[in-house]
Structure formats: structure tokens, C-alpha cells
Amino acid sequence: MDSKLNDDYSQFNRYVMSCNNITQKYMSHLWTAVYQSDRQNQYSKPLPWIGIYIALASLFCIVAMVADLLHGFHNRKLWFPCKYFTLNAASLTVIAVTIKLPMDLTNLMPGDVDRTAKLGSLSFMCTIMANLLPSLATMGSKELVSNMIALGILVITLVVNVCIEINSGVLSYLGDDDDFFHIMSELGALPVGYAGGQEFLAANYVGMLLMLLIIYACSSFAILKSKQILESKYQAAHQIALKDLELLQLGRLSVEKLKQHVSNYWIMAATGSPQFMTVCSATTSASGVICAYSTALHIYMMPYDLQGLRDYKTNYKWSMLVILVIQFFGVILGTIVPLSRCFVALSFKLSVKWIWNHIKVFKVESYWTQKLYDWKKRSIPFPLSSRNAKIWLKAMFSASDIVLVQNSEHSRKDKDLSRYVLQLQDDMEFAERTLKGISKSVNRLIQKAEKQPPKNLMKLLAESRGFEGVEKFDSQYVPSLISEEHHNCWSLPLVTLTAITISFSNIPKDIVDGLLSGMYEGLVYVTLVEESFNATDEHGSIQKVAKTLWLEVEVHHEWLGNKLPKLMNTAGQTLRWLRDTAKNIVTEVESMDIGVSNDNSTYRSISANSMYRITETLLLSYHDHVSQEELVVQLSSMIADIMAACLTNFPRVIAMKCHAREIEKREVSVLAAAKLLGETTQIINTIQDCELPNLNPDELAFIDKWHAYLKHRFP
Known part of the structure; x- marks a missing residue:
């Protein structure tokens, strides 16, 4: 009996000990779980701020899309070219941040706001891709390939992650009531927005993203070949434009001819724009339809998913609501541009005849x-x-x-506007109102620029008495001080004469300010003439000297670091001081060792030699009997004569600026030419009546040719 009691007692002790072990293990696991939960909460504290980072990246994309929208309205381009929101390394990085939520494989989304924000990011991505599509046309071949690879990797990664989430059930997890909602959804008691409906929506977005990626790939192939076609047609139209204007035979161009010339090139640039070509393609219209469907799906699901705006249960907390609201408005605003492109493409490009022909026979260009x-x-x-x-x-x-x-070759009517239209398909005709609208747009720009003429320059040119100043500013009897002769340019004598003029003590401040303002406006156009025709290295070095010297004269009223004299009583004293100072500078530079010579010494010697020759010429012409006031009048007239002679070349500058070699820069180049034409219309009309030297058009672009001709004409 005692042995039996001992056995029972032993069994009881073993039972108690086992219970203690179980309790101990349970408490240990419980403590570990509490510790891990606490650490997880610590690690999750930054997530709301990461959510704000996502929201800011989304806001950046929205601002760029809205900027393109406003730019299109402002320039009356309702096909909305991509100017601010383009596909590049920076934008791809920002886009990768905006889609972080659907990229997250592990975080459960039990709240209504959580799930909607995650799916909303997919809709936002569809909107972004639809907006960015035309920007492919602005890239070169290498840039296009690299950006397409980067975008493809990003989209495929996103699609794979979403597919994993669909398979794992992360998207449909509903928290504590997960089992109940799944049962109710299977019974049909809940709308599609719950439970399995999340997977259905995600699958739709995955399909749309893949379709958009295919559209991008197809567009890339088309763009590479389309640019070649447009380039060949542009060159043919360019030759027609040159023959129409007879640029090779005429030395002077009227304002009306220039306006027609600019209008012709604007039609070529606008219709041959790579982005316009892409917008008018079927792929862009397809992307717009996909974007609209994505937006409609997102809007339709919002009432079902948002049972409460405070139903966010992830570690992102309140930032989920911020992301949802910002990206929702981004989807709404971002859909405007793709849809507008669809309608504009139809109105700009397609005729009823073209549509019927392509409906009858399936045709791939x-x-x-x-x-x-x-x-x-x-x-x-x-x-x-x-x-x-x-x-x-x-x-x-x-x-x-x-x-x-x-495509077979189709003969087209030789119309003034239509023959400058560039299009990929010869059997397509632009609507007449479209061509007139394109032509009117550049005319409006010219008229707007005409209201903003360079008034100070026009006042300066009013003092011109012809072109005599081009011959008088430099005498053949004055030797050069530097051993190496340099070709002259238009801007250097203008700057030197201005420095001389403002150095006189008796000249009123308003005359100084007026001269400097007129020179400031005029040198802009003079520089364009020099860059267009005097593009050699030697001329470029002289022009660089003139630009540097002008900064000294205009800003500091100095010449080669010397304050311009203001205490001389007579004009002769001032001229002699400038002449002697220039001679000393040249002597100092010429005496330097060859190894010490640098850009600064070259700049000083060329500037000083120009000052010496001009001041010595003035001393030979006027001596000491002329007053400062009289000499200022003569110098102002001389400056105006040189400026006017230079600007006789400006119509040819405008005509040349209409043509740009790179297809992506042609619109900007023609718009710049139109603006220049509007600004200088009055100047061109004024100079048009002046008698030009008997030189060919190419020689008129060089001041040395003018000086030599006038010197022999008026010995």
C-alpha cells in the first residue's frame, strides 16, 4: 500500500513539474512575442514619414503634369507636348518612389484606406505612363533605348510584385474580420470592393500596365523610323522654301517675305515635330483610352472601399490617407491630357476619307x-x-x-501651305482649318513681339546718317601696334567707341544712360549676326574680347581696369590720354616673354590696339578745335552707322535661324526667329531704304569688307 502511494506521489510530482515547464515555455514565448512586437513598433515609427515622402514624390509628378497642361493651353497646343514631365533618370527615380505601396510585399493592408491607396498607386502609374508617352519622341536612339530598358524593368518589377501579392492574399486581407468578409463575399452579400474583389482590381491594373508597356515598345520602334521619314521630307521642303525666297540670289529681304518664310518653316516644324507625330499615332490614342478606363475604375471603386476616412491600420498610419488623396487627384488631373490628345489627334490628323480607307482594309504602316x-x-x-x-x-x-x-506615291496639290506639311502617310490630308490655325499661331507671336521693340536701340539708330561711320572709325594712315594682325568684328569698335564717348566729362548722364541702353539692346542682335556669319576661330576670339570689354565698360565704367577719365577739359586731352594708355598697354604686353603670354595678355593687347587706332584716327580727323559736345554727336552718329550696317544682315539671320539641323530643336528655333522678326520689324523697315555697298550677301556680313569698299569709294 505504501509503495502504491509512493508511485502516485511520484507521478503527481512529475505532472506538476511538467505543468511548470509548459507554463515556463508559454511565458517565455509570450515574453518573446511582446519584445518582438515592441521592437517592430520601434522600427515602424519612421513609416508615416516615408508615406509623406511617397506623397511628396506623387505631388511632384502631379505638378509636372499640370505644368504641361498649362503650357499647352498657354501656347494653344491642345495636344499638350511633354516639356516639364518627361521620361528620364530623374523622373524614373521619382516614379519608383510613388509606387512604393504596391511594391511592398509583406505589409498587410487591412484598412479601407490602406487597400484603396495601394490600388490607387497602380491607377496613378497608368496615368503617369499615358502622360509620358510623347516624350519618347524627344530622345535620341541611345537615350531612347536606355530609358525604355529602365522603364521596362520598373514596370515588370511592379507587375511581378502585384502578382505575388494577389497569389499570397495580401491584397484581400481584411484584418480581424477576414474570414467573415470572405464568406459574405462568396455568398454575394458584399460588393466586389471587398475580399476577392481586390485581386480582381489588381489583375485589371496589371493587364493595363502590361498593355501600356507594349504600347511604349511599339512606339519606340515607330519613332526611330518615323524620324528618318520626317527628316527626309523636311529636307525636301527646306529646299522648296529656299527656292521660294531666293535666298541664294537676294541680298535683302523684306518684312513680308520674312513673315512668309517664318510661317512656312513653322508649318514644317509644327507638323514635323516628333512629339506631334507621336501624339497623332494610334498608340497614344490607345494609351489615352487605357488611362481613362483606369481612372473610371478607380473612381467607381472609391465609394465601396472608403467606408471611413480614418480606417487605416498599417504602420504608415495617417500618411496613407495623404497618399490616397494626393494620388486620387493626380489620377483625375492626369487623365485630362491623354484624353485631350485622343480628340486633338482626330481633329488634327484624320479625314473622313482616311478613316474609311483604313476601316475597309486593315493596314499597318x-x-x-x-x-x-x-x-x-x-x-x-x-x-x-x-x-x-x-x-x-x-x-x-x-x-x-x-x-x-x-505606301504608293500620291500627287498632292501644290498649295502654299500644304506643300510644307510633313506627314508620315502620303494619303492623309490635314484639315484646312488646322493649317490655318498653325499659321495663325506664329503670326500671333510675331504681332506680340512687334509690340515690344528695342526702343533704346531705335533711338540710337535714329542718329545714323548712312554708313559713313563704318569708313571713318579707322584710318589707313594709323599703323597697328601689335605684330599679329587680327580680323575686326562689329562689336569691338562699337564697344571701344562707346567707352570713348562716355569718358568725356561734359556729357550729361541721361545721354550716357541712353547710349549704354541702346548699346545693350543692339549688341544682342550684333552678336547674333557675328555668330551666324563670323563663326571662325579667329573671329570668335575677337568677339570674346569684345564681350569681356563690354562688361567692364557697361557695369564698372572702366576700360582694361582703368577708370575712364572725367577731369579732362577738352576732347583732345581725353583722346590723347586714352591713346597713350592704350599704347603703353600694348608695349607692355609686346615686351613680355612668349612663354608668359596668355589669354589675358591677348585680350589686353587686342583691346588696347583697337583703342589706339580709333583714338588716333579721331585725333587726325578732329584735332583740338572740336568741343566735347560736338565730338559726342559725331561719335554717336558713328556708332549708329556701324550698328545699322551690321543690322542690314539681320534679315538673313532670321531666315537662317528658321532652319535647325536637329529635329527636336526646330520648333524652338522657328519660334525664336519669329520673336526676333517681330522685335526688329521697324528696324528692318527703316534700314530697307538705305543704299547698300556693291558687295555680295556673304561679304556684307564682315565689317572689314564694308570698310575696304567705303574707303575706296570715298578716298
């Missing part, structure tokens, strides 16, 4: 598949060791030949 065709003809740049792979790839390229349709 050659520029969509030409790049693949070119790759087929050349050696394939991919290392394919498998014979079956090579056969499959060649078969794919051969299949593209089936849809490679070459």
Missing part, C-alpha cells in the same frame, strides 16, 4: 515594322547559339513582312 525589317536584313546583334532559336527569330521577322505595306 511601314514605319511601325521597318526597324524590325532593318534588323532582319542586317546581322542579328544577339548571340544566339541555338539553331532553333535562330530559325524562330528569322520566322518572326519574316512574319512582319506580311504586314509591311509600302
Whole structure:
């Protein structure tokens, strides 16, 4: 009996000990769970601020999209070119931040706001891609390939992550009531916005993102070939424009001819714009439709998902609501541009006849598949060791030949405007109102610029008495002080004469200010003339000297570091001081060792030699009997004569500026030419009546040619 009691007691002790072990293990696990939860909360504290970072990145994208919208309205380009929001390394980095929520594989989204914000980021990504599509046309081949690879990696990564979340059930997790809501959803008692409906929405967005990526790839192939087609047609139209204006035979161009010339090039630049070409393509319209569907889906689901605006349960906390609101407005605003592009493409490009022809026969234009065709003809740049792979790839390229349709040449009517229209398809006709609208847009810019003429320059040019000053500013009897002769330029004698003029003590301040203001405005146009025609290295070095010297004269009223004299009583004293100072500077520079010579010494010697020759010429012409006031009048007239002679070349500058070699810069170049034409219309009309030297147009661009001609004409 005692042994039995001992056994029972032993069993009881073992039971008590086992219970203690279980309790101990349970308490240990509980403590570990509490500790891990506390540490997790510590690690999750920065997440709301990360959410704000996501919201700010989204806001940056929205501001850029709105900027493009406003830019389109301001310039009356309702196809909204991508100027501020473009595809590049910076924008891709920002976009990667905006889609962080759907990239997150582990964080559960049990709240209504959480789930909606996560799916809303996918809709926002669709909107971003639809807005960015035309920016592909602004890139070169290498840049286009690199950006497409980067975008493809980003989109594919996003799609893969969302697919994983769909499979793992992260998107449909509803928190504590997860099982209840799943049962109610299967019974049809809840709308699609709950439970499995999240996976359905995510699958839709995945499909749209993949379609947009395919559209991007197709557009890239088309853009590469389309630019070549537009370039060849632009060169043909460029030759027509040159013949129409007879630029090679005429030395002088009237304002009316220039306006017509600018208008012709504006039509070429506007219709041949790579972005305009892309906007008018079917891919852009398709991206707009996808964007609209994505937006409609997001708006439709908002009432179902947002049971309460404070229902956010993730570690992002209140920042989820900020992300949701900002990206929702981004989706709404961002849809305006893609939809507008769809409607504008139809009104700008398509005629009823063209639509009917393409409805009757399915037709794929050659520029969509030409790049693949070119790759087929050349050696394939991919290392394919498998014979079956090579056969499959060649078969794919051969299949593209089936849809490679070459357009037949169609004769078009020789209209003044239509012959400058650049289009990929010869059987497509622009609406007449479209061409008139394009032409009117540049005319409005010219008229606007006409209201802002360079008034101070016009006052300065009013003092011109012809072109005699071009011959009088430099005498053949004055030797050069420097051993190496340099060709002269328009700006250096103008700056030197201005420095001499403002150095006289009796000249009123208002005359000084007026002269400096007129020179400031005039040198802008003089520089354009020199850059257009005097583009050699030697001329460029002289022009650089003039620019540096002008900064001294205009800002500091100094010349080569010397304060301009204001205490001389007579004009002769001032001229002699400037002459002697210039001679000393040249002597100092010439005496330096060759090894010590640098850009500064060259600048000082050229500037000083110009001052010496001009002051010595003035002393030979006027001596000491002329007063400061009389000499200022003579110098102002001389400056105006040189300025006017230089600006006789400005119509040709405007005509040349209409043409740009790079297709992406042609619109900007023509707009700059139109603005210059408007600003200088009155000046061109004034100079138009002056008798020019008997020189060919190319020689008129050089002051040395003018000086030599006038010197022999008036010996």
C-alpha cells in the first residue's frame, strides 16, 4: 500500500513539474512575442514619414503634369507636348518612389484606406505612363533605348510584385474580420470592393500596365523610323522654301517675305515635330483610352472601399490617407491630357476619307515594322547559339513582312501651305482649318513681339546718317601696334567707341544712360549676326574680347581696369590720354616673354590696339578745335552707322535661324526667329531704304569688307 502511494506521489510530482515547464515555455514565448512586437513598433515609427515622402514624390509628378497642361493651353497646343514631365533618370527615380505601396510585399493592408491607396498607386502609374508617352519622341536612339530598358524593368518589377501579392492574399486581407468578409463575399452579400474583389482590381491594373508597356515598345520602334521619314521630307521642303525666297540670289529681304518664310518653316516644324507625330499615332490614342478606363475604375471603386476616412491600420498610419488623396487627384488631373490628345489627334490628323480607307482594309504602316525589317536584313546583334532559336527569330521577322505595306506615291496639290506639311502617310490630308490655325499661331507671336521693340536701340539708330561711320572709325594712315594682325568684328569698335564717348566729362548722364541702353539692346542682335556669319576661330576670339570689354565698360565704367577719365577739359586731352594708355598697354604686353603670354595678355593687347587706332584716327580727323559736345554727336552718329550696317544682315539671320539641323530643336528655333522678326520689324523697315555697298550677301556680313569698299569709294 505504501509503495502504491509512493508511485502516485511520484507521478503527481512529475505532472506538476511538467505543468511548470509548459507554463515556463508559454511565458517565455509570450515574453518573446511582446519584445518582438515592441521592437517592430520601434522600427515602424519612421513609416508615416516615408508615406509623406511617397506623397511628396506623387505631388511632384502631379505638378509636372499640370505644368504641361498649362503650357499647352498657354501656347494653344491642345495636344499638350511633354516639356516639364518627361521620361528620364530623374523622373524614373521619382516614379519608383510613388509606387512604393504596391511594391511592398509583406505589409498587410487591412484598412479601407490602406487597400484603396495601394490600388490607387497602380491607377496613378497608368496615368503617369499615358502622360509620358510623347516624350519618347524627344530622345535620341541611345537615350531612347536606355530609358525604355529602365522603364521596362520598373514596370515588370511592379507587375511581378502585384502578382505575388494577389497569389499570397495580401491584397484581400481584411484584418480581424477576414474570414467573415470572405464568406459574405462568396455568398454575394458584399460588393466586389471587398475580399476577392481586390485581386480582381489588381489583375485589371496589371493587364493595363502590361498593355501600356507594349504600347511604349511599339512606339519606340515607330519613332526611330518615323524620324528618318520626317527628316527626309523636311529636307525636301527646306529646299522648296529656299527656292521660294531666293535666298541664294537676294541680298535683302523684306518684312513680308520674312513673315512668309517664318510661317512656312513653322508649318514644317509644327507638323514635323516628333512629339506631334507621336501624339497623332494610334498608340497614344490607345494609351489615352487605357488611362481613362483606369481612372473610371478607380473612381467607381472609391465609394465601396472608403467606408471611413480614418480606417487605416498599417504602420504608415495617417500618411496613407495623404497618399490616397494626393494620388486620387493626380489620377483625375492626369487623365485630362491623354484624353485631350485622343480628340486633338482626330481633329488634327484624320479625314473622313482616311478613316474609311483604313476601316475597309486593315493596314499597318511601314514605319511601325521597318526597324524590325532593318534588323532582319542586317546581322542579328544577339548571340544566339541555338539553331532553333535562330530559325524562330528569322520566322518572326519574316512574319512582319506580311504586314509591311509600302505606301504608293500620291500627287498632292501644290498649295502654299500644304506643300510644307510633313506627314508620315502620303494619303492623309490635314484639315484646312488646322493649317490655318498653325499659321495663325506664329503670326500671333510675331504681332506680340512687334509690340515690344528695342526702343533704346531705335533711338540710337535714329542718329545714323548712312554708313559713313563704318569708313571713318579707322584710318589707313594709323599703323597697328601689335605684330599679329587680327580680323575686326562689329562689336569691338562699337564697344571701344562707346567707352570713348562716355569718358568725356561734359556729357550729361541721361545721354550716357541712353547710349549704354541702346548699346545693350543692339549688341544682342550684333552678336547674333557675328555668330551666324563670323563663326571662325579667329573671329570668335575677337568677339570674346569684345564681350569681356563690354562688361567692364557697361557695369564698372572702366576700360582694361582703368577708370575712364572725367577731369579732362577738352576732347583732345581725353583722346590723347586714352591713346597713350592704350599704347603703353600694348608695349607692355609686346615686351613680355612668349612663354608668359596668355589669354589675358591677348585680350589686353587686342583691346588696347583697337583703342589706339580709333583714338588716333579721331585725333587726325578732329584735332583740338572740336568741343566735347560736338565730338559726342559725331561719335554717336558713328556708332549708329556701324550698328545699322551690321543690322542690314539681320534679315538673313532670321531666315537662317528658321532652319535647325536637329529635329527636336526646330520648333524652338522657328519660334525664336519669329520673336526676333517681330522685335526688329521697324528696324528692318527703316534700314530697307538705305543704299547698300556693291558687295555680295556673304561679304556684307564682315565689317572689314564694308570698310575696304567705303574707303575706296570715298578716298
